[in-house]
Amino acid sequence: MQSKIQNPKSKIGVVYLVGAGPGDPGLITVKGLQALQQADVVIYDHLVSERLLDHCKPAAKIIYAGKERHRHTKTQAEIERLLIRFAKSGKTIVRLKGGDPVLFGRGGEEALALAKAHLPFDIIPGVTSAIAVPAYAGIPVTHRAMASSVALVTGHEDASKSEASLNWAQLATATDTLVLLMGVATLRETAERLIRHGRAKTTPCAVIEWGTLPWQRTVTGTLATIVRRCVAADMRPPAVIVVGEVVRLRRRLSWFERKPLFGQRVVVTRPADRVDQLANLLEALGAEVIALPAIALAPVASNGLFRRALQDLETFDWVFFTSPEGIRWFRRLLAGERQDLRILRGRHIAAIGPKTAASIEQQGIHVDFQPKTFSQEGLLEGLKRRRLAGRRALILSAKGARDVLEQGLKAYGVDVRKVPLYQTVIPPRLVERVKRVFEEPTGWVTVTSASCADHLVAALTAAGLKRLIGRIRWASIGPVTSLAVRRLGGRVAVEARRATIEGLVDALVKGGKRRGISRASVAPASAI
Missing domain, CATH: 3.40.50.10090 (Rossmann fold)
Structure with missing residues (x-):
């Protein structure tokens, strides 16, 4: 990576255009993570995992610049002006973008703005959702026996263009696999165009919502049926669409959605510097982990x-x-x-x-x-x-x-x-964080000490959520902690047989199976 200051006598900083990957925070590259750790300013997008922000320096300035379909917190011009202003003030800036920064991500436009301002920048590629999301759904976009070519297509062209640049007559049959990004809203038109220009109605299709994350959902069908099935399943952005024979492989290769804790929301209450040990084990089993440190030392x-x-x-x-x-x-x-x-x-x-x-x-x-x-x-x-x-x-x-x-x-x-x-001690702002976390239903709340239970219950009470104490599915590390939970009015759903983090994870896996707790709902799909 470039040094922060290109000229010792200059106050010019450097901008890193970094791909954060498709959602799973573990998919950021090593070089991208290094840039994030040294940044003075981080400007991040809507689909970037906020878990990645935990790697920023405590003093780093964090700016959200997310764009949703009907809500843009900042215009593209405003984002470019921010990059230029901070770079001219000598800062190290990370522009953190979902997926890869230059694949339908406007990273090229931001690089041009920096080049025009004569400011240094690095482009750090990211894992693109066009490849990673199908892989997490068990769909390789190429396969030696099925598909030797793939086209990556945007399903959402720039509305300011005078005419569409996509040549559907050529695209429909030019490659074995088509991957469309940002195309849920135009799925009906896309399917009709592909059929009209020669793609068979029976061509397998998949639509993958929130790919690589524990609430990933996948609908499969054919060009003739996929729209109806997506409407029935209420599929929404962000989603990746795959068209081609490789979709048939999902039946045998689906792996992520079969993980034992897939789709389950688990709150981890360990101290902030001890969260990762348990969180990493849970995430490896498909769980959505919510870090809520209830104790500090x-x-x-x-x-x-x-x-x-x-x-x-x-x-x-x-x-x-x-x-x-x-x-x-x-x-x-x-x-x-x-x-x-x-x-x-x-x-x-x-x-x-x-x-x-x-x-x-x-x-x-x-x-x-x-x-x-x-x-x-x-x-x-x-x-x-x-x-x-x-x-x-x-x-x-x-x-x-x-x-x-x-x-x-x-x-x-x-x-x-x-x-x-x-x-x-009770961490600062615990009550505020408890209110935010418990706005949504929680699958499990893990406690690894009596202090964790004491502090969390106190915060729930202070937040006006005392009614939840008896409804929460508490997962306890051992008998002593379980006794504390019950004393506080909680119900222990699972208890580790061995009072270790690994024992607690085993208890969660067995508890989920025993109670038939569902994973994130996967839309039904009959045989392709």
Whole structure:
């Protein structure tokens, strides 16, 4: 990529015309993502996934310039003026466009405007919906035995043209596969033109709405039947139309719409920096993930407890970590005392579960004990046969964490000291975000700790949505969290058998099958 400043003495910036891909945020290119991460200004379009904006710098200026059929937030001329103004002020700008920026995306016009203004720009191609959307519907646009040629056609020509530039007499039979973008509103005319100019009425067709996203819908038929079927299914833009024999392959190659969580809406309430682990697993199974962090982590007020624990650390036989976050906060607090993890040498280390153990071992520290059941009760059960009487233990946990482990160890004759390393707090604007998320029906709400449940229920109540608490399908990571949900008036629909993120995902998959929860509705289509 170009450097931000082309001339060290110049204040001219650079514009990146970036293709965001067809909808699935994972389909942006590596180079496009790199540009997004360094941008000072991002101007994005209607069909761009807002998940991509999470990769922007916190200080980046984000401008929505979406155009819907009857609603343009900015004219094309206004967008071009913005690009020129920000580039002249020395900014790095990303113009984030759906699909590929120069395939029916007006990226060429924006590049010409920048060239005319003598401003530097890069074009970073994107994955076009013309190829990706049919692929997500199980339709390869070419196939060695069926189709050796493909034409990409706009179904929505510039209304200001004096006459149409599409030669339907040639297009109808020129290639094996036709892919039309932005063509739902003119589908009837398109089908009639293709038939009139020699394409057989029995030619297979598919219309794919919101392709590559968890609410994707696909209708198949023939040139003679596709309009009627789309009307019956109420198909609307954005959609991609495929005409050709390759559509027959969908019966065998449909894969995305068969994923176990396809079309299900799942709310993830983990802390913002921990959302991706669960979200990535759910999205890989076809779910629509709504990130709604219900807890944030913050330091505890300094009260000398941690410093005194460090001074006495050599007197402790055991050190217990009760969450994956514990070791990270421990390191952070150690650094403030000009110490490091070598201070744990000679102590027995216990972790509440595999994720906590993995976090500790990533730091090069061996974990001596991990229970079979991942809870404070599991730790006590696993340790009860050990000779612990007269030993000393240090528990490093969150402020306000349950005292089951502390009391249980004391009952075993252990001298226990508990030191909070961090605390869970309610994220800013949670109530506002809750109102927005719960405007639409939610399939599942996942909770991975009692704090998640406490904070979300408090936000629902403050938002005037207390009535939803008992209606939500809560998906809990384990018994302790489930108890908190029930205490708050919620109904636990599924609970992980193993208190891990993977266990929670398994529970969601099984729960969806058991309850017969439907995927996003796929319009019916009889044999082609």
